[in-house]
Amino acid sequence: MSVLISITPILLLFVLMLGFKMAGHQSALITLIVTILLALFAAPCLDMVPERFAESSIYGVVWWGFVEGVLKAIFPILIIILMAIYSYNILVESKEIEVVKAQFTSFTDDKGILVLMLVWGFGGLLEGMAGFGTAVAIPAAILIGLGFKPMFSALVALIGNTVATGFGAVGVPVTTLCNEVAPGGAASAEAICETSAFAVLQLSPLFVILPFIILMLTDKKAIVKNVVLAIWTGVISVVVQYICARYLGAETPAIIGSIAAIVAIIVYAKIFTKAPEKKEEAKSYTFVETFRAWSVYLFILVFILVSGALCPPVNDFLKSNLVTKLPLPVIDTTFKFGWISNAGLMLFLGATIGGMIQGLSFKRLMVILAKTVVNLRKTVITIISLISLASVMNYCGMIAAIAAGLVAVTGSFYPFFAPLIGAIGTFVTGSDTSSNILFAKLQANVAGQLNYSDPNWLVAANTTGATGGKMISPQSIAIATAACDMQGKDGEILRSAIPYALLYIIIGGLMVFFAV
Numbered sequence: 001m002s003v004l005i006s007i008t009p010i011l012l013l014f015v016l017m018l019g020f021k022m023a024g025h026q027s028a029l030i031t032l033i034v035t036i037l038l039a040l041f042a043a044p045c046l047d048m049v050p051e052r053f054a055e056s057s058i059y060g061v062v063w064w065g066f067v068e069g070v071l072k073a074i075f076p077i078l079i080i081i082l083m084a085i086y087s088y089n090i091l092v093e094s095k096e097i098e099v100v101k102a103q104f105t106s107f108t109d110d111k112g113i114l115v116l117m118l119v120w121g122f123g124g125l126l127e128g129m130a131g132f133g134t135a136v137a138i139p140a141a142i143l144i145g146l147g148f149k150p151m152f153s154a155l156v157a158l159i160g161n162t163v164a165t166g167f168g169a170v171g172v173p174v175t176t177l178c179n180e181v182a183p184g185g186a187a188s189a190e191a192i193c194e195t196s197a198f199a200v201l202q203l204s205p206l207f208v209i210l211p212f213i214i215l216m217l218t219d220k221k222a223i224v225k226n227v228v229l230a231i232w233t234g235v236i237s238v239v240v241q242y243i244c245a246r247y248l249g250a251e252t253p254a255i256i257g258s259i260a261a262i263v264a265i266i267v268y269a270k271i272f273t274k275a276p277e278k279k280e281e282a283k284s285y286t287f288v289e290t291f292r293a294w295s296v297y298l299f300i301l302v303f304i305l306v307s308g309a310l311c312p313p314v315n316d317f318l319k320s321n322l323v324t325k326l327p328l329p330v331i332d333t334t335f336k337f338g339w340i341s342n343a344g345l346m347l348f349l350g351a352t353i354g355g356m357i358q359g360l361s362f363k364r365l366m367v368i369l370a371k372t373v374v375n376l377r378k379t380v381i382t383i384i385s386l387i388s389l390a391s392v393m394n395y396c397g398m399i400a401a402i403a404a405g406l407v408a409v410t411g412s413f414y415p416f417f418a419p420l421i422g423a424i425g426t427f428v429t430g431s432d433t434s435s436n437i438l439f440a441k442l443q444a445n446v447a448g449q450l451n452y453s454d455p456n457w458l459v460a461a462n463t464t465g466a467t468g469g470k471m472i473s474p475q476s477i478a479i480a481t482a483a484c485d486m487q488g489k490d491g492e493i494l495r496s497a498i499p500y501a502l503l504y505i506i507i508g509g510l511m512v513f514f515a516v
Helices: 002-019 024-045 058-094 097-107 111-129 134-145 150-160 163-167 172-181 189-203 206-218 223-248 253-272 287-307 312-320 343-357 362-375 377-395 398-429 432-449 456-472 474-483 490-514
Strands: 323-328 333-338
Touching: 002 024, 002 377, 002 398, 002 490, 024 058, 024 377, 024 398, 024 474, 024 490, 058 097, 058 134, 058 287, 058 323, 058 333, 058 343, 058 362, 058 377, 058 474, 097 111, 097 134, 097 287, 111 134, 111 150, 111 163, 111 206, 111 223, 111 253, 134 150, 134 474, 150 206, 150 456, 150 474, 150 490, 163 172, 163 189, 163 206, 163 253, 163 456, 172 189, 172 432, 172 456, 189 223, 189 456, 189 490, 206 223, 206 490, 223 253, 287 312, 287 343, 343 362, 362 377, 377 398, 377 474, 398 432, 398 456, 398 490, 432 456, 456 474, 456 490, 474 490
Parallel strands: none
Antiparallel strands: 323 333
16 A cells, blocks of 8 residues: 555656646646645555654655755756756857857768767766756757757657766766765775676666667668667767776766767768768858857856866865755755855856857846746746655655565566666656665665675666666656747657657666676
């Protein structure tokens, strides 16, 4: 009964979005209300609430869980989403998006190469550096600007934003995963490297399969080319990511692996595709014109790299200054937000400086930002509702009940289902990191019950599944609808993405089960 009650919010979300085709913000808000009612009245009756809250009022647990969810949704997730769309809107306003489009199409006439470059290469790089939806919002928006259909742009961006999420932003999900199961909460460098390498190995077939799917969605006729390009790009990506993971840790696989993928795609285009036909009206752009057109993303990249773990002194300074800490009673936790260390600020600074280089005044840029906020009001409701219901489910024991039920049912076949646990965590919370926080210890405990000589293999399975759940997470879909101006179409995007997410999780499960 605990499992049935706990899974009700997830099933309700699916039914409202897919069955009733209800808009994302409406579905999320209704599901949040139902989740709160279940938490208040069903969870205490079934003894689902964790023991540490036994002496606390259930009303306090639910209220402060809701408050934490709202804070997490705004700081930094919504800020990052808004700034990512803001950066694209600046390009549209300054008309520099036309230069970007022209340069992409002058690079190659092959749409498959263009799409793969954006959602797998560039998207993976954004995920590795910033995460929190930037790798969906920015590539999808650029694809729209290049003339691709909104539904297609949203779908391929979601498919592309998967394997890299395990190591984005800057390795936080895997580092968190390892710390959760380490004695004293501080994992050794060797444990992080090993778990990172295991995650890459478990995901290895998907490094080829996903690019192939993206290419086939773009051009179904070019099967041979799609196979060759997918194998070429995928093999290079997985080899580079494995080397980075095994010897450098969790911070660099997505970043360096995505750069390697971009180089591989460029090399393939130069060798195996014809140069694009010269059009009479085609224009060649000077270095200054190119710099101006790309200045928004260039400055975003610079700020994220300088402020991130790749530059420790700056990163340490930013993380230790202007940090707001809000104690949340009853649930006994503290919400922290760094005003100068979050990726949203880096996106804002990069986009604003780039926008001024492109000739827009600061006043005009603030008008663009205000319009962006107004246009994304439904996305704001969606994200706040989803993160809040995830927080309430966590503190009231619902997520733990789902996981425990799955463990009890699967028995010795549990390794096959281990990625599914991670995927459920990401589906509910929208975050690979949050999924790892929720289920890392569960995976480690089951590994002990199954007498695994190295529990890190099963621990890594959590992030393997979590990356697949990212594809159909309502939060990710809300970001895609915002980027592609498809508010209210969340159900359609979810319906399109589900088959690929199921394939992803099944392949991950097979790798975990048979490669033990």
